Amino acid sequence: MMEIKFLGELTLQLILGFFALLLITKILGKTQISQVTPFDFISALVLGELLGNAIYDKDTNIFIFLYAVFLWTFLIYMIERITQKFRRTRIFFEGDPSILIRNGYIDFEQLKKEKLDINELMSLLRGRDIFSIREVKYAILEPNGSLSILKKAKYDTPTREDLNLINREVYLPVAFILDREIIFENLKACGLDEEWLKKELEANGINDINEVFFAEWKFDEGLHVVPFRKKNS
Secondary structure (H helix, E strand, C coil): CHHHHHHHHHHHHHHHHHHHHHHHHHHHCCHHHHCCCHHHHHHHHHHHHHHHHHHHCCCCCHHHHHHHHHHHHHHHHHHHHHHHHCHHHHHHHHCCCEEEEECCEECHHHHHHCCCCHHHHHHHHHCCCCCCHHHEEEEEECCCCCEEEEECHHHCCCCCCCCCCCCCCCCCCEEEEECCEECHHHHHHCCCCHHHHHHHHHHCCCCCHHHEEEEEEECCCEEEEEECCCCCC
């Protein structure tokens, strides 16, 4: 009976913890995931520790855990609101970008300030497909640890304007079939219907939706179809 009771409590804690953390990510927004500053990283560790304690520590009540999690979330949310409203607080809470390479020259003082050496700088550059410092005009270390690069003109990728090419309109591809299932809302948003899709598939030699693993459509290129292939075929 004790084991069943423990499993029941553990199940309840996991479910509540799961939905609590899901709600937190919705409240804090997507940028908290993609732009992780040192403060955000520590906040995520604390939330994980709170959840771990609630699950494995029998003395920790799930409602105490929820209170702690939502209080911590409230504090993070308030920090986000403060940094949005008061520009001067952003450097303190989020950090400030550092120019590591300025006008083609390495700023060794900034390297020292950011506790980086030349090997780590080269590693960051290689992560951006740059293998020589001579290609870099400016390199900026962002608060989330990523490196933004502005190349020297002769090493930069030429644009269509540089090559005197005619500019063409670009269109976003839209998925019409995912894993053999029609995405009707996408069809409708593009002003198309199922009958049109079936005709397009027939033109590609496909008579059954179940034969299509993926299909996307672009206004300027039409329908691209990826047939479903079984492992043995």
